[in-house]
Amino acid sequence: MAETDDLDLRSLDDDELVKQMQDDLYDGLRDEVEEGVRILLERGWTPYRVLTEALVAGMTIVGVDFRDGILFVPEVLLAANAMKGGMAILRPLLAETGAPPMGKMVIGTVKGDIHDIGKNLVSMMMEGAGFEVIDLGINCAVEKYLAALEEHKPDILGMSALLTTTMPYMKVVIDTLKQKNLRDDYIVLVGGAPLNETFAEAIGADAYCRDAAVAVETAKEWLARRHNQRTAAA
Amino acid sequence: MTDTVLSSATREVVIGFERPFCVIGERINPTGRKKLAAQMATGDFSQVEADALAQVAAGASMLDVNAGIPLTDEPAILAQTIQLVQSLTDLPLAIDSSIVAALEAGLAVYQGKPLVNSVTGETERLEAVLPLVKKYNAAVVAISNDETGISEDPDVRFDVARKIVEHAADYGIARADIVVDPLVMPIGALGNAGKAAFHLIRRLRTELKVNTTCGASNVSFGLPNRHGMNAAFLAMASGAGMTSAIMNPLHPEEMAAVRGADVLLGHDQDCRRWLRTYREPAPAGSVAEAGRRERRRARPSA
Numbered sequence: 131m132a133e134t135d136d137l138d139l140r141s142l143d144d145d146e147l148v149k150q151m152q153d154d155l156y157d158g159l160r161d162e163v164e165e166g167v168r169i170l171l172e173r174g175w176t177p178y179r180v181l182t183e184a185l186v187a188g189m190t191i192v193g194v195d196f197r198d199g200i201l202f203v204p205e206v207l208l209a210a211n212a213m214k215g216g217m218a219i220l221r222p223l224l225a226e227t228g229a230p231p232m233g234k235m236v237i238g239t240v241k242g243d244i245h246d247i248g249k250n251l252v253s254m255m256m257e258g259a260g261f262e263v264i265d266l267g268i269n270c271a272v273e274k275y276l277a278a279l280e281e282h283k284p285d286i287l288g289m290s291a292l293l294t295t296t297m298p299y300m301k302v303v304i305d306t307l308k309q310k311n312l313r314d315d316y317i318v319l320v321g322g323a324p325l326n327e328t329f330a331e332a333i334g335a336d337a338y339c340r341d342a343a344v345a346v347e348t349a350k351e352w353l354a355r356r357h358n359q360r361t362a363a364a
Numbered sequence: 365m366t367d368t369v370l371s372s373a374t375r376e377v378v379i380g381f382e383r384p385f386c387v388i389g390e391r392i393n394p395t396g397r398k399k400l401a402a403q404m405a406t407g408d409f410s411q412v413e414a415d416a417l418a419q420v421a422a423g424a425s426m427l428d429v430n431a432g433i434p435l436t437d438e439p440a441i442l443a444q445t446i447q448l449v450q451s452l453t454d455l456p457l458a459i460d461s462s463i464v465a466a467l468e469a470g471l472a473v474y475q476g477k478p479l480v481n482s483v484t485g486e487t488e489r490l491e492a493v494l495p496l497v498k499k500y501n502a503a504v505v506a507i508s509n510d511e512t513g514i515s516e517d518p519d520v521r522f523d524v525a526r527k528i529v530e531h532a533a534d535y536g537i538a539r540a541d542i543v544v545d546p547l548v549m550p551i552g553a554l555g556n557a558g559k560a561a562f563h564l565i566r567r568l569r570t571e572l573k574v575n576t577t578c579g580a581s582n583v584s585f586g587l588p589n590r591h592g593m594n595a596a597f598l599a600m601a602s603g604a605g606m607t608s609a610i611m612n613p614l615h616p617e618e619m620a621a622v623r624g625a626d627v628l629l630g631h632d633q634d635c636r637r638w639l640r641t642y643r644e645p646a647p648a649g650s651v652a653e654a655g656r657r658e659r660r661r662a663r664p665s666a
Binding site for chain 2: 158199200202204205207208
């Protein structure tokens with residue numbers, strides 16, 4: 131379309147630029163989002179402010195519209211890809227400036243299951259929300275989860291399964307954590323099409339997340355709750 | 365990879381192997397539509413107008429225009445209809461007649477590069493129609509039958525199609541400007557009509573390297589739930605390599621089959637057209653309706 135290239139991002143003031151970046155993120159325009167990130171950094175924005183006010187706020191809108199059935203999977207993947215482009219610029223800078231991550235999550239699809247679209251959406255949305263995410267990929271055995279938990283010391287363990295035949299493996303992982311007395315060190319979130327709240331409760335997870343947007347909200351909620359508990363205990 | 369480029373004065377549409385399936389709207393055709401025939405014969409084009417606009421709105425890529433009314437001046441009516449339809453839409457047209465003089469009258473008034481519908485493999489027809497196709501720089505639908513009739517053997521029909529392509533080359537018409545109709549028979553009468561059509565479509569694509577089209581509703585003749593059968597046929601024909609069809613875009617089942625086949629064959633990147641077509645409208649008053657879709661920057665068009 132003719133108007134696509136007409137817009138000069140540099141001609142926008144900060145507020146307009148941030149709004150435009152959120153629109154571009156929504157539309158999955160990776161190059162434009164990257165350009166916006168660079169411009170804001172040139173204007174002296176801290177990487178953390180770019181992340182939260184432009185990218186995370188934009189992905190929040192994407193998440194809400196995905197939850198509400200206004201956006202669909204291909205569009206969320208495009209938006210996530212644009213987000214990734216922005217993150218690739220910001221990540222090294224964030225590490226330098228020591229901006230506080232929201233929290234850390236280890237995530238993977240359980241053993242026997244090779245579905246990863248939903249799990250990837252959760253990863254990207256969590257990253258978008260400012261979490262550090264370690265994605266173990268698909269077909270993860272309990273040993274793989276344990277090693278990652280040991281190595282990365284995350285706040286959250288996320289498990290995904292798309293099959294009724296593989297979802298019981300989540301209980302294997304949680305039971306193993308219990309045996310090793312590690313269960314309470316982590317917030318355990320589970321998700322996937324065949325799951326529901328009852329199942330999550332039955333296997334001893336902390337919460338079931340219906341979709342990627344809910345996963346982000348739930349993760350924030352549980353982190354805040356845990357933080358409060360610790361503050362109270364101290 | 366073969367691209368057949370059609371155009372109106374302002375718009376190009378391409379039929380091609382790696383392109384979205386080209387839906388050629390069939391509605392502007394008085395054959396079997398008594399009321400429409402009577403109207404057109406007396407110079408009343410109100411139904412033609414309505415049919416043109418409805419098909420554009422339903423997502424047709426091109427429109428077929430036929431004015432075959434017995435005992436009328438078909439060349440004049442066809443020319444008039446084409447001018448009218450071109451004033452209503454920028455979609456390219458297929459000029460549809462079995463009368464050579466009508467084809468010529470249509471070609472003479474047409475703005476752009478049309479698809480001539482059609483020529484058969486009969487020598488007399490080839491010699492009458494191909495010079496017109498060349499003269500007006502058009503493309504042409506080639507029907508794979510000849511003096512011996514319609515063979516039930518798809519390989520015989522392949523040979524007819526090849527003969528037409530070779531004949532056209534003698535007139536300086538490129539292979540890309542020939543869209544072969546493999547002639548799909550009613551499956552209710554001929555049990556192997558489906559398999560024969562898919563076999564022929566594959567050969568036409570891989571060996572003769574031509575684009576293909578067909579009347580999509582013929583296959584279901586004489587059966588109940590024709591839309592369901594047509595939809596199954598369209599999706600499978602698309603999978604076998606058919607690149608266009610002359611069909612009714614007002615039927616949602618057939619259109620969903622065509623659009624779904626486009627997605628599955630990788631001709632609809634990121635499912636964009638599918639999403640645009642089938643996304644539920646945002647509820648009144650919601651955030652989405654209020655503004656998020658009112659974007660200041662458009663996506664690169666799919």
